[in-house]
Amino acid sequence: MRKKLLHILGAGPWQLPTVRLAKSLGHRVLVSDLYPNRPAYALADFHEVVDITDLESTLAVATRYRIDGILCDTTDIGVATAAYVAEQLGLPGMGHETALNFTDKGRMRQLTDRGGLVVPRYRLVDSAGGLKDAAAEVSYPLIVKPVDNQSGRGVSRLADGTNLEAAYQAARGFSRSGTVLIESCVEGSEIIVDGFVVKGHPQILGVARKIPYPDTVTVSSRIHYPGGPPGSDFDRIASAACRTVTALGLLNGVFHAEFIIHGDEVVPIDIAARGGGVMIYSHVIPYISGVNANREMIQLAAGESIAIKPQPIPRAANIEFIRLPPGRISEIIGIEAAAAVPGIAAIHFNLGIGEQVGALEHKDRRPGYVVALADTASEVIDIALRAKSLISVRMDDAKNHFGIA
Incomplete structure (x- = not known):
């Protein structure tokens, strides 16, 4: 019997578990990614270098390989593409319009508002001309964000209008469509x-x-x-x-x-x-x-x-994030000892030796994290903090190591 060929969008570290699992279930795997050197290429049966936000190019690749299924389950940027390709080829999928509802925060706000849910006051802005009026209608404090990005990129919280223009430009810079969402802050x-x-x-x-x-x-x-x-x-x-x-x-x-x-x-x-x-x-x-x-x-x-x-x-889990001062990492100590703590599932650093730690502007700027698993809430936090305390980092030419925050 011919093995099914699954097309997985993205070939970075976050797609590795999906590729491994698909192959362990007996499927062949095609991966595609914008970048020429990605870790999942070595695991997959086939790979293609193609922008996963490009609907038609991805469809052309999928058609050429005669895929049996497609998924993008680990990154927002390919969700709409996977749905589009599945729809065009008659394969299982959520539907392209539905995918857009989940990847465009403007559509998301409008649909949840119409669905009777309590939503923040909001306005959609696609030019600087209507910026001040939109902010006045929403009222401060407010959030300014791109409608179609992830990980908090380009998101600002403003107490007043002092930095409104700068926040708009930052959000627009991360918005693929050029549209910016302005919404009220919800405390809680x-x-x-x-x-x-x-x-x-x-x-x-x-x-x-x-x-x-x-x-x-x-x-x-x-x-x-x-x-x-x-x-x-x-x-x-x-x-x-x-x-x-x-x-x-x-x-x-x-x-x-x-x-x-x-x-x-x-x-x-x-x-x-x-x-x-x-x-x-x-x-x-x-x-x-x-x-x-x-x-x-x-x-x-x-x-x-x-x-x-x-x-x-349900059982308990805790993800404890690592924070470091700005600077260049010259040494990371204690990861093996921390990983050996019972209950630690993973320790991950986004940055390595020689890489620069920047200001904490969005979620992807966090240097790393510790994942702990246990039966109870108090136990799982203790495990995560114990492991985290065993890790230290030297920055640049500092004489002392920084314990991670």
């Missing part, structure tokens, strides 16, 4: 909801609290999945998540959503039709829920049946 507790939709029925796989840095409130210092029996606010969180994915039209597939609990309201902030980053998708969700969402997405793309049955009482 930030949460993440991970789940999976099967035939229009969403199931919750995990709920986490986000703890922001005090001086950079748009960037988290910790993502904590407490585990244990659902809390008193679980039902309204689950309801808001289900209503959000329904409003955006997702019938099958994984989702990763961010909300703010503001009093009695659960306000949707952002939602992606892909797995969560920083190993949430590959390590955390399978452990806490008992559901390997990565495996289910591969089976979905291959046209196979799936079954999502999370365990009734």
Whole structure:
């Protein structure tokens, strides 16, 4: 029997688990990526260098290889492309219009607003001419962000109009469409909801609290999945998540959503039709829920049946982020000792020796993180902090090592 050929968009480090898993399930794999040297090329059966945001070029590659399925489950930038190619070739997919609902924050706001959810006050701006009027209608404090990017790139929080023009230009610089979203700040507790939709029925796989840095409130210092029996606010969180994915039209597939609990309201902030980053998708969700969402997405793309049955009482997980002062990294010490701490699932540095640490402007500027897994909330935080305390970094020609923050 001919093995199915799956086309995976992206060939970087975050796609490696998907490529490995697809091959272990007996599939052949084609990967495509914009860059000529990517780690997944060596694992895949075939690879092509092509921009995964380019719909027609990706379709041409997929057609030439006669693929049996396509997926982009680890990065926003290829979600719409995968949906477009699947639609054109009659393969399983969410549909191109649905993919746009999840990758364009302007559409996202409009659809959740129409769906009856509580959303921030918002305006869409595509030129500097209407900037001040839009900000006045929304009122300060407010958030300025690109409608079609990820990881907090180009996002600013403004208390007043002093830096409005600069914030707009920063957001526009990261917006592929050139459109910028201006929305009111919603105060409250930030949460993440991970789940999976099967035939229009969403199931919750995990709920986490986000703890922001005090001086950079748009960037988290910790993502904590407490585990244990659902809390008193679980039902309204689950309801808001289900209503959000329904409003955006997702019938099958994984989702990763961010909300703010503001009093009695659960306000949707952002939602992606892909797995969560920083190993949430590959390590955390399978452990806490008992559901390997990565495996289910591969089976979905291959046209196979799936079954999502999370365990009734979730386990705990904690992602502790690493922060360093600006400068060049000259030495990293203690990773092996930290990784040996029982309960540590992974330690990852985005930057290596000789690379520069910049200002913490968005999520991708965090130097790295520690992932811990355990049965209880207190235990998992202790494990993460113990491992983190064993790591130190020397910057430039500093005489002393910096313990990581």
